[in-house]
Amino acid sequence: MAQNSVATLKKGLLVLELIRKHQGITLAEVMKELQLSKSTAFRFLTTLEKLNYIYKIQTHYFFNPKKFSNGLEKRSNKDWASLHSIYQVAQNVQMSTYLGKVDGTDLVMTQVLHSPFLHSTEEELGNRSKLHQSALGKVILAHLNEDKLNSLLDKMSLEPATANTFQDSQLFRYHLKAIYEDGYAFDDEERIVGIRCVAVPVFRNNEAIAALAIAAPADQISRTNIKQIAIKLQAGSNAVTKEIETLENT
Structure with a gap:
């Protein structure tokens, strides 16, 4: 025995x-x-x-x-480099895939995957951009409660990254409302000329805490396939949320 x-x-x-x-x-x-x-x-x-x-x-x-790990150690809310579900998203959509979180008025990249989607691109982790300049930042802003949103918008100057970046604060607010209704955000060369991006929020306890997105050359993301991409990303967002909850509750 x-x-x-x-x-x-x-x-x-x-x-x-x-x-x-x-x-x-x-x-x-x-x-x-x-x-x-x-x-x-x-x-x-x-x-x-x-x-x-x-x-x-x-x-x-x-x-x-x-x-x-030691029971007293807490996983940092900013350290999501060990999440695995994003790999399956990237392999499903076959486009560069990103996971980003808010830090002040910046969006910070926590995971970046490029083809063949086997490893996170270390040199791009921690890269920052202004929240209003990309689909990732916009979709998080659109799903914040009014108090948090107003607090952030008051601190943002809406400086442009390209000629397509939103610079009018009133129009930007209307744009965020449309994003909230759609459930996803579209970045039409607003941060990098020639690159389009589609993003969905990642939720925890019904609060948007991050964004999951794909980015590709403009000719690979058209207005006819945006919704199909968004549906795949939303399934991926649910998987990311489930993985976060699993890790935090074990």
Whole structure:
């Protein structure tokens, strides 16, 4: 009995170590890598998930680093570099994908993925732009409550990044209302000439805390495919929210 228990524990630790080394791994990949039957691999994965050592997004399993951190340590609200669901968004839309958060009147990039969408682009993490200059910033602003929005707009000067950037504060307010009604924002070369962007908000407790977006050359994003892109991004936003909640509650 003791030998069987040790052997089972060893296999379980091998599964956990395998998951730790990957940016997401499927049941089939665990079976292949460790030469396990489907039922055995599934049993290990289910047990590790129930114990919060790993978590699952769609068909992929991910290592939960918070399970092994000091209980007094808190994950910084600004440190989302370990989120995995954005990888699946990028692979689904096959366009450069961004996750950004608000810092004062700036938008700060917390994840940036370019083709082949396997690794976050480290040199672009932390890049800043003004909130009004991109779809990411605009979609967050549009979903803030009135007090927070007014407080931010009072501090913003609406300086242009290109000739297409909003500079009229009254028109910008009307634009934010339209974004709120649509549920997504469109950046028509407002920050970078030749680049268009579509963004949706990321919510937690019904509050917009970030934005998920894709960006591509203007000829790849037309007014006829914006809504289709937005629908894919909204599904991705839901996955990001779920992953955040999973990590914070374990």
